[in-house]
Amino acid sequence: MPKLIISGVTHELVDEAITIGRGADNTIVVNDPSISTHHAQLLLEGDTYRLKDLDSTNGTRVNGKPVTETVLRFDDRIRFGAAEARYESSEVGGSKPLPKPEEIKAQFAEAGAELPHLTSGSPFRRQQEQNDPVRTGIIIGLGIVLLVFLASMVAMLMMHAPSL
Numbered sequence: 001m002p003k004l005i006i007s008g009v010t011h012e013l014v015d016e017a018i019t020i021g022r023g024a025d026n027t028i029v030v031n032d033p034s035i036s037t038h039h040a041q042l043l044l045e046g047d048t049y050r051l052k053d054l055d056s057t058n059g060t061r062v063n064g065k066p067v068t069e070t071v072l073r074f075d076d077r078i079r080f081g082a083a084e085a086r087y088e089s090s091e092v093g094g095s096k097p098l099p100k101p102e103e104i105k106a107q108f109a110e111a112g113a114e115l116p117h118l119t120s121g122s123p124f125r126r127q128q129e130q131n132d133p134v135r136t137g138i139i140i141g142l143g144i145v146l147l148v149f150l151a152s153m154v155a156m157l158m159m160h161a162p163s164l
Helices: 133-159
Strands: 002-006 009-012 017-021 040-045 048-053 060-062 065-067 069-071 076-080 083-089
Touching: 048 060
Parallel strands: none
Antiparallel strands: 002 009, 002 083, 017 040, 040 048, 048 069, 060 065, 060 076, 076 083
């Protein structure tokens, strides 16, 4: 049995024809000023519902696209005016029982094996190893310049050092 979750409120869909709107005579009443008095209608077609906008002022969207009429699929995101809704199967949301322990098959990795699908938990991107000769040359050159500078400073201090 499908359900419609509007603004966090779950509505089990059991009738063949369901109206949605602000008016008290609707099957599903939503108190939101962006929703028309008679905003939309759901009509049962087989195992699913067809959504029809009833010429509402602020329109109806399914998965971000404006619609006048469409067949709903499970996990569709619906927007009636500014109200968010989700069309789901009653099976969604943890109603399936957990598997029995004997039904779970586990395989252990070999010791030291790298698992390619696991990524680092670090928020920083991993640097790739690079062999850039220009970069290496610049770093070596800067190191030599620094050594020459330090040697000249030591030489200057030795020339002007007071004699004891």
